[in-house]
Amino acid sequence: QVQLVESGGGLVQPGGSLRLSCAASGSTFRISAMGWYRQAPGKQRELVATITSGGSTNYADSVWDRFTISRDNAKNTVYLQMNSLKPEDTAVYYCNAERRPYNYWGQGTQVTVSS
Numbered sequence: 001q002v003q004l005v006e007s008g009g010g011l012v013q014p015g016g017s018l019r020l021s022c023a024a025s026g027s028t029f030r031i032s033a034m035g036w037y038r039q040a041p042g043k044q045r046e047l048v049a050t051i052t053s054g055g056s057t058n059y060a061d062s063v064w065d066r067f068t069i070s071r072d073n074a075k076n077t078v079y080l081q082m083n084s085l086k087p088e089d090t091a092v093y094y095c096n097a098e099r100r101p102y103n104y105w106g107q108g109t110q111v112t113v114s115s
Contacts, residue, residue: 009109
């Protein structure tokens with residue numbers, strides 16, 4: 001089992017920045033990709049960004065030039081630096097860890113972008 005705990009969400013004005021963190025614990029060996037997904041009210045959960053254990057990254061088209069995903073393998077922690085936030089970024093952000101054949105999810109952290 002892998003437990004994921006997110007932190008760093010909150011309320012921010014348009015154009016502002018937030019940094020999300022997700023710490024993994026438990027059976028963290030052989031975790032391959034980690035990532036962030038988000039779900040806005042009335043919408044399906046969507047990919048935001050992923051990063052492999054080797055550092056390869058993948059971003060949604062809507063965030064690639066504003067968000068940066070990073071990972072500290074020694075701390076089993078993944079980060080999401082979010083800059084130039086827009087109201088449409090408002091959602092619950094979920095951390096994900098892939099440890100084949102399973103996927104693990106955090107409880108989610110709310111990000112609200114509003115003036």
